[in-house]
Amino acid sequence: MQKHSCDRLGQWLDQRAGLLLSLPALLLLLAFVILPFTMAVYASFTNQSVRTFMQPGTLAYVGWDNYRELLGDGDFGQALFNTMYFVALVVPLQVGLALALAVLVNGAEMWRRMLRISFFMPVITSMAVLAVVWTLLFNPGAGVFNTLLRALQLSPQPFLSSPRQAMLCLAAMSVWQGVGFQMMIFLAAMQSIPPALYEAARIEGAGRWQCFRRITLPMLKNTTIFVVYITTVFAFKLFVQPHLITQGGPRGSTRTLILMLYDEAFTNMRYGKAAAISVMFFVLVLLVTFVQRRLMPREERL
Amino acid sequence: MFKFTISMVCMAALLAGSGGCGQRADRSDAGTTLVVWAHEGQPAEKAALQSVIEAFNRSQTSVAARLEFKQEQGYGDRVNAAAMAGQLPDILEVDGPYTAHFADLGVLQPLNEILPPGLTNDFLPTILQQGSYQDKLYTLGAFDSTVALFYDRARLAACGITPPQSVQAAWTWDEFMAALAKISEQYPDLLPLETFMTWGGEWLTYAFLPVVWSNGGRVLAPDGRQAEGYLNGPATVAALRAWQQLFQRGYADPDATPGMFQHGQAAMALGVFNRWPIFRDAELDFGMSPYPGLQSSASPSGSWCWGVTARCRDTAAAAELLQWLLDPRQGLEPLCRANGGVPSRAAALALMPDYQETRGLFVEQLRLTGRARPATPRYGTVTTEVSRALDDIARGADVQQTLDGAARRIDAVLRDAGG
Numbered sequence: 266m267q268k269h270s271c272d273r274l275g276q277w278l279d280q281r282a283g284l285l286l287s288l289p290a291l292l293l294l295l296a297f298v299i300l301p302f303t304m305a306v307y308a309s310f311t312n313q314s315v316r317t318f319m320q321p322g323t324l325a326y327v328g329w330d331n332y333r334e335l336l337g338d339g340d341f342g343q344a345l346f347n348t349m350y351f352v353a354l355v356v357p358l359q360v361g362l363a364l365a366l367a368v369l370v371n372g373a374e375m376w377r378r379m380l381r382i383s384f385f386m387p388v389i390t391s392m393a394v395l396a397v398v399w400t401l402l403f404n405p406g407a408g409v410f411n412t413l414l415r416a417l418q419l420s421p422q423p424f425l426s427s428p429r430q431a432m433l434c435l436a437a438m439s440v441w442q443g444v445g446f447q448m449m450i451f452l453a454a455m456q457s458i459p460p461a462l463y464e465a466a467r468i469e470g471a472g473r474w475q476c477f478r479r480i481t482l483p484m485l486k487n488t489t490i491f492v493v494y495i496t497t498v499f500a501f502k503l504f505v506q507p508h509l510i511t512q513g514g515p516r517g518s519t520r521t522l523i524l525m526l527y528d529e530a531f532t533n534m535r536y537g538k539a540a541a542i543s544v545m546f547f548v549l550v551l552l553v554t555f556v557q558r559r560l561m562p563r564e565e566r567l
Numbered sequence: 568m569f570k571f572t573i574s575m576v577c578m579a580a581l582l583a584g585s586g587g588c589g590q591r592a593d594r595s596d597a598g599t600t601l602v603v604w605a606h607e608g609q610p611a612e613k614a615a616l617q618s619v620i621e622a623f624n625r626s627q628t629s630v631a632a633r634l635e636f637k638q639e640q641g642y643g644d645r646v647n648a649a650a651m652a653g654q655l656p657d658i659l660e661v662d663g664p665y666t667a668h669f670a671d672l673g674v675l676q677p678l679n680e681i682l683p684p685g686l687t688n689d690f691l692p693t694i695l696q697q698g699s700y701q702d703k704l705y706t707l708g709a710f711d712s713t714v715a716l717f718y719d720r721a722r723l724a725a726c727g728i729t730p731p732q733s734v735q736a737a738w739t740w741d742e743f744m745a746a747l748a749k750i751s752e753q754y755p756d757l758l759p760l761e762t763f764m765t766w767g768g769e770w771l772t773y774a775f776l777p778v779v780w781s782n783g784g785r786v787l788a789p790d791g792r793q794a795e796g797y798l799n800g801p802a803t804v805a806a807l808r809a810w811q812q813l814f815q816r817g818y819a820d821p822d823a824t825p826g827m828f829q830h831g832q833a834a835m836a837l838g839v840f841n842r843w844p845i846f847r848d849a850e851l852d853f854g855m856s857p858y859p860g861l862q863s864s865a866s867p868s869g870s871w872c873w874g875v876t877a878r879c880r881d882t883a884a885a886a887e888l889l890q891w892l893l894d895p896r897q898g899l900e901p902l903c904r905a906n907g908g909v910p911s912r913a914a915a916l917a918l919m920p921d922y923q924e925t926r927g928l929f930v931e932q933l934r935l936t937g938r939a940r941p942a943t944p945r946y947g948t949v950t951t952e953v954s955r956a957l958d959d960i961a962r963g964a965d966v967q968q969t970l971d972g973a974a975r976r977i978d979a980v981l982r983d984a985g986g
Contacts (some may be wrong), residue, residue, distance in 0.1 A: 314986065318651045319672045340976070405822050425823060511765065512920050516959050516969075530946045531644060535981045 302547070308540035315534035319519075324444055331541035343517050344525045345549075347432060351521065352500040352553075354436040359496050360489070362440060363447030368477065370448065373453050381452070385445035392442070395511035398423070399438045425511055428518035435506045435519055447492050450565065454488040456479065497557065501550050522546050587780075598629040599884040602656035604646070605751030606871060607636040608867045608906065615905035618679075619898050628830045630884040632658070643668075643947070650674045655928045657879035658888060663869040664940040664950070665709060667700040667791075671944035675874040677703040680890065682870070689913040691930075693937035695867035700942050708872030709899050710908025713929050713937060716856040717828060717846060723854075726753045730856035734935045737857035740781075740809055747818040750834045759818040761828045761836035764961060769790050771954040772907035772940065773867050774837060775810060779834050780938055786953060787977075791943045792866045794977040798953070799970035806861055807957075807966050811920060821961040828853075840929055841907045855928050858936070868937035870908060909933060948980045 276283070309331055311317075317324040335341045370380045387395065402409045403424040411421040425431050462480050471479065502522040507513055513520035513528075522542060530539035605616055613636060620634045635656065638643055643665055649655050650672060661669055669675045678698075687695060687704070691711050698706040717739075718730055728747045731737055738746070750759040763770060776786065784803030787794055797803065813819040828836035829849050836842070837858070846853050858866040873892055874883045892898040899915035902908070903922070909929045910916050916923055916930060923930065943949055952973040959969050 312983070314983065315647060315651075315672060319674075334979070338975070338979070353646065371813065404824065406820065408822060505613075512955065512958075513956055515962055516956055516964055517972075533949050534647070534947070535980065535983055538983075 302543075305540040305543050308537050311537045313535075313540070315536075327537065328440065331538045332545070333540060334538065335541055340517070340520070341545075344520050346521045347517075347519060348501060348503065348521045348523075350432055351436055351439075351503050352497060354433070355439055355500045356493065356496050358436070359440045359444050359447060359500075360492055362483075363444050363492065364451055364489070366444065367449045367451035367455055368481070371452060381449070384448055385550050387442045388445040390442075392505045393509060394436070395442055396506065398435075400510055403434055424567040426515055431511055431515060435503075435510065438510075439503070439506055441501075443496075447461045447496060450488060450492055451485065454485055458484045460524065463505050486562065493561065494554065494557065497553065500547075501553070522549075590656040598631060598883045600631045600633060601658055601879070601884055601888055603632050603634045603658040603660075603888070604656040605636055605660040606639045606662070607633060608639065608792070608871075612902070612906040613668045615901045619892065619901055622890060622897060626891070627887075630881075630887055632888050633802070646674065647806075648671075655876040657876060657881075657885060659874050659876050660871050661706055661874050663697040663706070663872050664946050666698055666872070666874070666943075667942040668707045668944050668946050669726045670700040670703070670705040673877055676877045676882075677705055678707065678875065678889075679704050681875060682707075682888050683886070684952070686890070686893075691868075691909070691911050691933050691937070692941055693933050694872070694911045696980040697869050697939040697942075698872060698874075705891055706872040706874040707889070708870050708911050709902045710870055710906065711762050711868055711911050711933055711937070712840050712870045712908060713933050714777075714837055714839050714858055714867045715718035715928055715932065716858060717838045717853050718856060719828070719834050719843065720836050720852045720854050722750070722757070726750055730854065732737065732854075732856065733930070734857045734931050735934075737755065739859045740778075740859055743859040744816075744818075747813070747816075747835075749756070751816075751818060754834060758820060758823060758827050758833040759835065760813060761823060761825075761833040761838070762813070762819045763825050763836075763838070764819070764821040764823070764958070765825060767958065768954050769950055770839075773869065775957055776940065776953070777858055777865035777867055777936075777938065778810045778861065779803050780808045782809075784861050786866065786941045786949060787943055787981075791941065792981055794949075794974040794981070798977065799967065799974040804966050804970060807960055807970070809861060811960050811963070811966060816977040817962065819961075821958065840909060840926070843926060844907055855926075857928060858878075859934050860936075864936040865938050866932045866936045868933055869939055943981070944982050945977075945980050949977055951959070952977050968981065 303472070304537055310326060310328060312323075312325050312327050312330075335530070366380075366384055373380060373487060405411060405421065405423050405426055408424070410424065414421050423430060424434050458481065461486075463476055466476050466480060502523055503521045504527065507519040507521055508527065509522050511519040513524050526539050526542040526546065529535050603620065608616075609612060617634060621633050624631055643662065644670070646655070646659065646661075652671075655674060659669070661675070661676070666675070670677075688694065688708070690707065693711055694708050695704065698704050716730065723730065723746075725744075726926070728749060730746070730747045747759045750757070763774070777804075779785070782802050782805055784806050785797045786803075788797055810912060814821055822835075827833035828838065829842075829845060829851070838846070843855075857864065864964070873889055875882065875889070879885050893912070894910055895915035895918055899910045899912060900918050903910045903915065909921060909926070910922070912929070940946070941949060954967045956973040960966055
């Protein structure tokens with residue numbers, strides 16, 4: 266009798282092992298992602314604001330008003346453009362540079378450790394500190410970059426104070442800051458490529474470029490797909506750099522969707538409208554990921 | 568899925584429960600304990616407030632004040648969150664221009680019935696203006712602030728310029744621009760005017776709205792419900808076009824690193840009151856002139872101030888503590904000596920003859936031309952939009968177009984807040 270019930274318990278556990286093992290993660294996901302997001306979708310159809318919290322009875326359903334207001338004024342369009350512009354600049358640059366750096370670091374036997382540290386350092390440095398440093402570097406008057414340009418007899422640039430250049434500056438700074446992370450992923454993947462492949466290729470007479478083109482790149486395919494995805498999602502979430510460095514200016518040229526969301530929620534205290542932005546943002550990232558999946562080659566089992 | 572829902576509800580209940588036990592004041596047999604929230608200022612300022620509160624606690628036995636410092640960064644957000652969670656203290660320090668915001672939300676209760684009548688008689692008019700919203704007084708500050716035109720005596724004398732010393736004789740905008748022109752001609756390598764533009768944010772709103780006011784312009788309609796036609800109205804636009812000339816003609820630089828005047832690299836500076844000890848310690852030979860204006864004169868004002876929250880039950884105890892904090896000898900003098908602020912009451916100034924002697928201009932300016940920033944429940948939105956607009960204008964943006972955009976954005980928020 267005893268043995269029988271043990272068997273049944275074992276059987277029951279076996280059948281549900283997957284569910285049980287993923288339960289802790291699922292619960293956390295539910296509590297901190299799915300539930301808040303569901304609440305945000307609900308909030309986006311209300312006039313929720315600091316007032317509705319403090320004065321019960323003022324909360325009202327407003328239908329699509331928040332969305333209509335967003336699509337109606339030019340600010341959302343500008344923020345959308347700014348965000349897409351940043352993504353378009355950063356994703357190819359950061360992924361390409363990360364790959365190049367990984368190749369460089371991987372090849373340099375002696376300096377590998379030092380190079381790895383120096384490229385990874387900005388990733389673990391606080392963005393608040395970097396923001397202050399880069400603001401000084403970009404200063405149009407006394408900044409390092411313009412001092413260099415003047416020394417080279419080139420004309421100084423307005424950098425962050427120009428609506429045309431500000432986003433470029435933020436993109437350059439962000440690539441520099443984040444590239445070490447993607448580089449580490451590429452590096453790890455490169456080091457797991459069996460050396461036998463390269464040896465065989467060399468015996469067959471392949472040069473360095475051919476080895477890279479025919480072995481390294483194909484073997485990194487899955488890693489590259491992963492890196493492109495996460496870089497894209499990180500880039501869409503651009504917030505800290507413009508929040509700290511340009512406050513969205515000059516002339517709104519660095520106001521991103523997340524910065525707009527932050528302003529709406531914490532400056533204007535219109536949580537309903539902020540929630541509408543977050544829903545739109547979610548849909549946008551979903552769409553872009555979808556398109557990416559269609560355009561990019563599928564991941565393969567190696 | 569059902570079980571998930573149950574556990575979620577339990578978790579939510581747990582979270583809500585653990586947050587619920589507040590540190591609220593209540594009157595027990597031993598007397599009342601008042602929880603006081605203050606922003607964490609400079610070390611000297613913090614220590615001074617600490618000892619003012621300690622002295623209060625020693626002075627009597629019926630009321631005990633418990634002081635809690637909160638970081639200045641995000642102070643307002645913290646108070647908003649506390650208000651929504653029902654965890655407000657009894658006595659709350661507020662950044663002056665946010666008085667209307669907290670009054671509108673019902674965070675603060677009017678002081679009119681709490682404080683003895685006549686207490687406010689000798690306060691600076693700017694402090695009373697800052698503390699009022701819809702004809703009721705919600706906050707009172709121990710000190711005020713303003714901005715003066717600091718100048719390098721030797722260099723201005725070399726240019727043959729004598730800046731006015733009294734508020735009545737303040738420079739008109741034309742005189743101001745003429746002086747700047749002379750300076751930039753005489754000293755081409757010197758920055759004629761330091762404006763601390765890179766501080767950004769609230770500084771821009773605070774320091775430069777007087778230019779708008781001095782031309783009869785406004786940010787919001789008198790009833791505070793609309794920016795359209797005011798922030799982008801002709802008087803404001805004309806004033807900011809004149810202000811933009813400071814940057815267009817190279818008299819001021821929106822990217823100058825702060826500290827130029829202090830290091831002798833600028834001839835004048837539109838500096839806030841607490842630059843005074845810095846310039847003195849730098850052993851500069853400097854003078855002070857009142858804030859210049861267009862059609863008339865106006866000058867910045869405002870600082871942190873005290874209010875009583877709606878959750879405070881024992882208003883008699885709150886009144887006792889506020890009167891101590893605002894007492895010329897017990898509160899104002901030590902606090903103002905610590906942070907260099909302008910004492911908010913004439914009685915305190917009488918106790919500080921040295922202040923009157925060295926910085927009498929601040930007091931005179933606040934009395935005669937000082938003006939509080941707009942009282943609106945959405946001050947955060949207004950100041951964000953105004954400061955961004957000013958920054959863009961300083962960098963050469965079209966004034967009308969910039970202000971049109973700011974007014975439209977402010978109005979969208981004000982409409983929503985209108986209740």
